[in-house]
Amino acid sequence: MSSLHEYQQNLAAGLLGSLSFQDAEALRSCGMRPCALRVHQQTIFHTLTKALRYSFPSVLKVLGDDGFAQAVASYSKHHPPQAAMLSSYGTSFPTYLRLLDTRVSTVLLFELAQFDWLVDEAANEPCGLFCKPIALSRGIALRLDLSLRCRRFDFPVDRIRDASLSELPRLLRGGGAPAAHNLAIWRKPGGAAVKSLSNSAAGFVESLCAGEGAEKAMARSVGGLNPSEMIKRVQAEVFASSFCRITATGDKTP
């Protein structure tokens, strides 16, 4: 191993606070002053905190500045970035939050973080790109926005994200929260859009996103509804949404 490589490994370990005594000695012998190490540690931590604050605004709101900073400090030590692009940093943050000992339910934190991450991912996708047409019936097809994600949440994560700090305690206690609900998230001009979907509409969308055909998706979305009610919901919630385009295919085959 080259001496440059060894120095870089030692400095990285020193910055993450995981250096053995011998390696710390080696670092000092290079001339690395403790105050220099401190400045670099602060810069790294500040940058990572800033990136995660941007990606996880709901978690930040719920944990507060100090709680969030503690969560980031612990997370970044165990999960340092694997790429230079920090917009992709934090994929495993939702799962990591489940391990934390906080006064907020870790299940809620996990869902909030998952929701934040989906919104952030969608906001970084290209705008206005749609999938290939999926045949609906004779001559008609639909196309879904390629950034579309659909997930089921047990907590009102969308309302918590939008809530003011004064509304937050009531929502965290479960006040006024709907039961489990489905959210569609996709890229729109200016950011990400979020829309609540009924179980029928969500089942239909999830099925299509999984690559299944329209017929199978319709069958999955029926649930306990009669077919005409289900079709009404899919039409109102999916076909009329900006994440969906209905197109004529010119195919007249029955």
Add this chain to the structure above:
Amino acid sequence: MNSALHQHFASGGRSIPASTGIGLRPPHHAWVIERRPPVSWFEVHAENFMTHGVLVDELDSIALKYPLSLHCVGLSVGSVAPPEKTHLHRLRELVARCNPDLISDHLAWNAVDGMHLPDLLPLPYTEEALQVVIRNVHYAQDVLRRQILLENPSRYTNLAHSTLSEAEFLAEVALQTGCGVLLDVNNLYVSARNQDSDPNRALTHFLGTVSAQCIGEIHLAGHTIAEGDGTRELLVDDHGSRVCPDVWGLYGEAVAILGPVPTVIEWDNRIPIFSVLEEEASIADSLMTALGVGEAARVVAA
């Protein structure tokens, strides 16, 4: 600069004037798009625009009106491993999209064994590090098909094993690769003070060692003074305040020797209202004008 290489990596962008531009950060995007302030050119952090998010749409609008420079932090040319391929390809896409006149990164490292630490970490200026940087700069320029500028970073320590000065190291990299040099006057000042050197002598050494033809850009920024080890103070390059008088003095000396050089005001923390950045830029322009070296006339965005 090696003229063949210069031609090979010639910029495809509009020409950045030898006057003062501003480091543009996302909080000011809307203001700039809406008001079109009379700024000569803007420099942006490339890594903020390597996704397909809203910021990229904003950059498209800005690139239509102003000459641009892309300033990177993620190439890690000092790492033992070559620059990350995905990162370089994203940068190449961004270059194709906004056609910047200048592309730059730092003489530093931040990646080791697949781990990326978001800071500009110090390199020992040794023969081994020199060969690594030369290889990585060659690789980056080959992938980008463009010349890059390398910036002298702020240093908080004097690494014991260095055998070259920073200026000697940069001059050799520029000679071997055809890359340019970005002289950050604030970094030079911060490094000199933190290494118990005289900033004026450090500048003289820098300008006497790095060919003036290689210096394609100058950076100016503020720093803070923090507690160092024991009774010593430590200057921290935090880009969170106005350029200090000593750094203005060094800048005046630099442009008097170099002639007109595109200059940028950087401000990344505690970002003030836009007019404060314009004030700082106008100080730099007036220094260039007073010395008779600048194209200080501002380009009013069409």
